[in-house]
Amino acid sequence: MNNRELLNKITEKWPVKILSFAAxxxxxxxxKMSTLEMRSFSAPLHIESSGNLVPASSYPQxxxxxxxxxxxxxxxxxxxxxxxxxxxxxxxxxxTYRIPVQIRKKGSALGIEPLxxxxxxxxxxxxxxxxxxxxxxxxxxxxxxxAEGYEMTKQSVFPxxxxxxxxxxxxxxxxxxxxxxxxxEGRFNDFTVLxxxxxxxxxxxxxxxKMIEYKGTIQQITKESKPSYEVDIQ
Numbered sequence: 001m002n003n004r005e006l007l008n009k010i011t012e013k014w015p016v017k018i019l020s021f022a023a024x025x026x027x028x029x030x031x032k033m034s035t036l037e038m039r040s041f042s043a044p045l046h047i048e049s050s051g052n053l054v055p056a057s058s059y060p061q062x063x064x065x066x067x068x069x070x071x072x073x074x075x076x077x078x079x080x081x082x083x084x085x086x087x088x089x090x091x092x093x094x095x096t097y098r099i100p101v102q103i104r105k106k107g108s109a110l111g112i113e114p115l116x117x118x119x120x121x122x123x124x125x126x127x128x129x130x131x132x133x134x135x136x137x138x139x140x141x142x143x144x145x146x147a148e149g150y151e152m153t154k155q156s157v158f159p160x161x162x163x164x165x166x167x168x169x170x171x172x173x174x175x176x177x178x179x180x181x182x183x184x185e186g187r188f189n190d191f192t193v194l195x196x197x198x199x200x201x202x203x204x205x206x207x208x209x210k211m212i213e214y215k216g217t218i219q220q221i222t223k224e225s226k227p228s229y230e231v232d233i234q
Contacts, residue, residue: 036114037071040064041079045101045124049088055203056129056167059086060121063101068116081107084119088128094168096127132172133165133207138197140214141178144185152184154217159208162197166204174204182214190217 042062047055063084067074083104091097100123109115138157146152157179164171179195192215199206 036068036116037074039067039074039077043079043082043084046083046085047088048085051089051092052130053088053091053094053128054131054167055126056169057096057127058202059124059126064120065103066118066120068118069112069114073112074115076108077112078108081105081109082117086124086126091128094129096125098123098125127167129167129169131165132168133163134171134174135161136164136174137161137176138212139176139178140195141181142184143181144183146184146218147186147188149221150188150218151221152216153219156215158213158215163207164199164204165207166201170201170203174201177206179212179214182216184216187216188218188220191215 041064043065045060045063047059065079065082065084067077067082083106085102085104086099087102088099091099101119101121103117103119105117138160140155140157162177164174164177177197177199179197182193182195192213194211195214196211197206
């Protein structure tokens, strides 16, 4: 068989041969995909922003990561090497946006093929506002009662205020910050305690120490003196 005859033999019915090859390739691909394994885990959702906008409404703190690939490959991927994040940098005005959840691979997740990664939810609906900060007073809270016949005559809180930072409307609405409950039950002597401050809004950050020093001065009530109460906020 000469070269021309060989060429004619190869190109004979070439559309049928191409379709047959493509079909075989697809079958092979579908088979390979059908044998891939699935692995899922939860990952924290990071908010990335180099600007002045921050979330002003609640959003999922974690998302579900789905990995699809060969079992011996996806089993070696460390969970911390798949990062989920929402990028706020392209937004410049206060408003409510639907922001896509993106995935970043690193470390053990790099160079693995085939690897399909999906995330649930695929986006988050969140209100964005400008970040502001302001000084807010710290007020003590109490539980229980002093011993019978005793009264609090003086108290001090240090520091008496803290700096709160967060979305504009949340910080503007924050009138005061209270401490965890200070136990007064049965006390009859002066005392000093360190106590945490309580911030119920997860979108607000308190700068500096999260603890304050509280001092209380207690004296016995006498018939000769009228009860007095002095507050010393430092």
